Amino acid sequence: MPLICDPFDPSATHSDGCGCAAHGGVSQLQGADRMAQIVNTAVLRAAFPKATSRRRFLKAVGATTAAAALAELFPLASATALAQDAPKGLEKPNLKIGFIPITCASPIIMAQPMGFYAKHGLNVEVIKTAGWAIVRDKALNREYDAAHMLSPMPIAISLGLGSVKQSWQIPAIENINGQAITLAVKHKDRRDPKTWKGMRFGIPFDYSMHNYLLRYYLAEAGLDPDSDVQLRVIPPPEMVANLRADNIDGFLGPDPVNQRAVFDGVGFIHILSRELWDGHPCCSFSSSAEFAQANPNTFLALTQAIIDATGFANKAENRKQIADAIAPTNYLNQPPVVVEQALTGIFADGLGNVVRQPLRAGFDPFPWESFGVWILTQMKRWGQLKGDVDYAQVAKSVMLATDARKQMTALGLAAPAANTKTFVVMGKAFDPATPEAYLASFPIKHV
Amino acid sequence: MTRFAAPFLSIVLLALLLGVWQISVHDTQPAAGMDPEYAKLMGLQATAGKSAIPTPLDVAAKLVQAIRDPFYDHGPNDKGIGIQLAYSLGRVLLGFGLAMIVAVPLGFLIGMSPLMGAALNPFIQVLKPISPLAWMPLALYTIKDSDQSAIFVIFICSVWPMLVNTAFGVSGVRREWLNVARTLEVGPLRRALRVILPAAAPTIFTGMRISIGIAWLVIVAAEMLVGGTGIGYFVWNQWNNLSLADILMGILLIGVVGMALDRALAAAATSVAWRE
Incomplete structure (x- = not known):
């Protein structure tokens, strides 16, 4: 008895014997025919979950009529094509x-336990990493096929800032x-940033x-x-400590x-980042251009899974469900009530x-090219990037806006029609x- | 009486330490007049005044829990404590083994040739005090593999004590014995293996004991940096969750395993010890 038998055979029963190849189980049909049969079987079994009534129906009307009747109800041909496509x-x-264990990476992390990778035919291991420099090095070394990165990182790597130059997207x-x-908490009466001279602040990465x-x-x-306060690079998991x-x-x-920090009574939330720039990007899903070129179908499936x-x-x-999925030790390792908030x-x-x-946190996959341009202006503003740069060209080559729109x-997600937009920051x-002109308008800068 | 005095005193000291620890961990007063909806969103430290430092009993509970199921595997980032320790031990033994393969023959060469000893000494003295964490970025960049980088860092940090001790042991072999060997016309290979090696063995093993201790120190630091697996990653991951009870349990296990490694090499050293 083959594993995949003719679904329209009224005498067929399930699970007769072993279906493994060693026992001649795997269907003799190959490729498209085999896929068609799998889809037919699934549809037929869905229509008649009880084996006895399914057999009775098939005996009564005959296989050809049954197939035609089902095709009326269900688009068999396109379902077969889709199943093959994936x-x-x-x-x-x-x-x-x-990934770094923070909620910014929610889609990358949750896609594993919630089955988005599997849905797109991928078997993905999501590996927790200790800091952004290690993510960068492991990604550049190809220990990771793709990575959760801060959105300025692929731009910096593509320009060869703070790492070897590699094309990332x-x-x-x-x-x-x-x-x-x-x-x-001790600063709770010091809410005006004008009074912050001499304070020390943590940031996750340059x-x-x-x-x-x-x-x-x-x-x-x-x-x-650069001169009035101290900015220290501290990996996110070590910030509260x-x-x-x-x-x-x-x-x-x-x-x-x-x-x-609030949960442990150590700090308070002074201001949400959306109050500085509503809709600003934070983290990105990144991969090297080389990976995308060498594995186009995998890259496509992966991008689809992430989007x-x-x-x-x-x-x-869906947020509460996501919080429960990503809070355990294997992912964020945080109390669920913290992630939920x-x-x-x-x-x-x-x-x-x-x-x-x-609107404290949002998830929007569209990689606006304008985000890239803004990031480049700030890289120049603070002296990370010297000399002339073709803003639009760099942004276009890193932010794959056109491809994202297609996916x-x-x-079935609403995608914007343009790749660029204007926005307001503070x-x-x-x-x-x-x-x-934007860069020139700032009084404080270190170009 | 004297045989039991030291263990007895150890137990008394332990009890005293745990007692002081248990007493000194105070919960403060619960916060008064907190909005119940707000309190629900806050941790026990903020609402019930629970101390951030765990008591010895909290740590013991974590230890029992970890030891009860040491080999679970809940995905790539959450494995049982037994698996984590095995990963760390594997890396340490690999790095240490490689260091031994390099250090013992090289140490022999240096010990037998005063010229080589003097020529290599400056390099050894400069490389010896470098921290494992300083090597790590270089290793990651050049080796391009985090696991191999961790092993390389263990190698580079544990090679020096073995090298120096081997050279010292070999150069310190008594002149008379070498002269006796010479008068008996023993060949150079036989002289190295039958005279010098047994004579220098206790010193070489002392170097190995120091090295394995360093290797075990290094692995925790290296794993905290590169992450993934191992006891160092375990401690880092619990730091991430600010779970001091788990961190203390990790520290305890690191100490116990380190002691076991040291004891094993000490036993090996006594087996090759000799008396005049």
Whole structure:
């Protein structure tokens, strides 16, 4: 008895004997015919879950009529094609993806336990990593096939800033908003950033939105982030421990780290990053251009899985379920109540108030090229990037906006029609068409 | 009486330490007048005034829990403590083994040739005090594999004590014995294996004992940096969760395993010891 038998054979029963190849079990049919039969079987069994009634129906009407009748009800042909499409020609179905244990990476992490990778035919191991420099090195060394990176990182790597020069891409942004400035409890009466001279702040990495946003915020308050305060690079998981030890006065960090500082009574949330720039990108899903070229089908399936998961994560009603999926030791290793507060936006602020801000964290996969241009202006502003740069060209080559739109549309998500947009950061409008003018408009900078 | 005095005193000291620890961990007063909805979103440290430092009983509970199921595997980032220790031990033994293969023959060469000894000495003295964490970025960049980098770092840190001790032991072999060997016209290979090696063995083993201790120190630091697996990763992962009870349990296990490694080499050293 073959494993996959003729679904329209009324005498067929399930699970007769072993289906393994050694016992001649695997269907003699190959390729498309075999796939058609699998789909037919699934549909027929769904229509008649009880074996006895299915056999009776087949005997009564005959196989051909049964197939025709089912085709009326269900698009057999296209279902067969879709089923074939998914796992077709995956060059590398087993992948390793590195992540930092923060909620920014929710889509990358949850896609494993919640089955988004499996749905797109991939078997992915998500590997927790100790810090951004290690993520970068392991990704460059190809220990990881793709990685969770801060969105400025692929741009920096593509330009050869702070690493060897390699072409990296952002097929999808992970999250928007979802960061905050957290201060030690002892500073709760020192809410005006103009009074922050001499304070020490943690940032996760030099090439991070956190660095640029904190510098921007301090500079707007008239402080020079390079001479008036101290900025220290501290991996997110170690931020709360450093805040407790009074090693830093605060940090602009990712969640759930901000919420964890509140949860342990160590700090309070001074301001959410969405109040600085609503809709700012934070982390990205990144892969090397080389990986995408060598494994086009795998890259496509992986991008689809991530965009699929990101779309799911953006729905408010799914947030609690996601928090429960990613809180265990294997992923974030945080109390579920902390992750839940960060994701649902109903949270304790550390000052005795319960804040309701459903837009605290968002997940939008579209990699706007304008994000890349803004990041480049800040890299230049703070002296990370010297000399002339073709803003639009670099942004276009890293942010795969056109491809993301195609995949988002295919997955039924609303995608914007353009690759660029204008936005407002702390009251100042940014136009990606005039980056140099934007850069020149800042009084505090180290170009 | 004297035979039991030291163990007895050890137990008394342990009891005293645990007692002081248990007493000194105070919970503060619960926060008064906190909005119940707000309190639900906060941790026990903020609401019930629970101390951030665990008591010895908390640590013991974690230890029992970890030992009860030491080999579970809940995915690539969450494995039982037994598996983590096995990963760390595997890396240490590999790095240490490689260091031994290099250090013992090279140490022999240096010990037997005063010229080589003097020429290589500056390099050894500069390389010896370098921290494993300083080697790590270089190793990751050049070796391009985090696991091999960890092993390389163990190798590079544990090679020096063995090298120096082997050279010292070999160069310190008594002149008379070498002269006796010469008068008996013993060949150079036989002289090395039958005269010098047994004479220098206790010193070589002392070097190995120091090296395995360093290797075990290094692996925890290396694993905290590169992550993935191992007892160092375990401690880092619990740091991430600010779970001091788990961290203390990790520290205890690191100490116990380190002691076991040291005891094993000490036993090996006594088996080759000799008396005049």
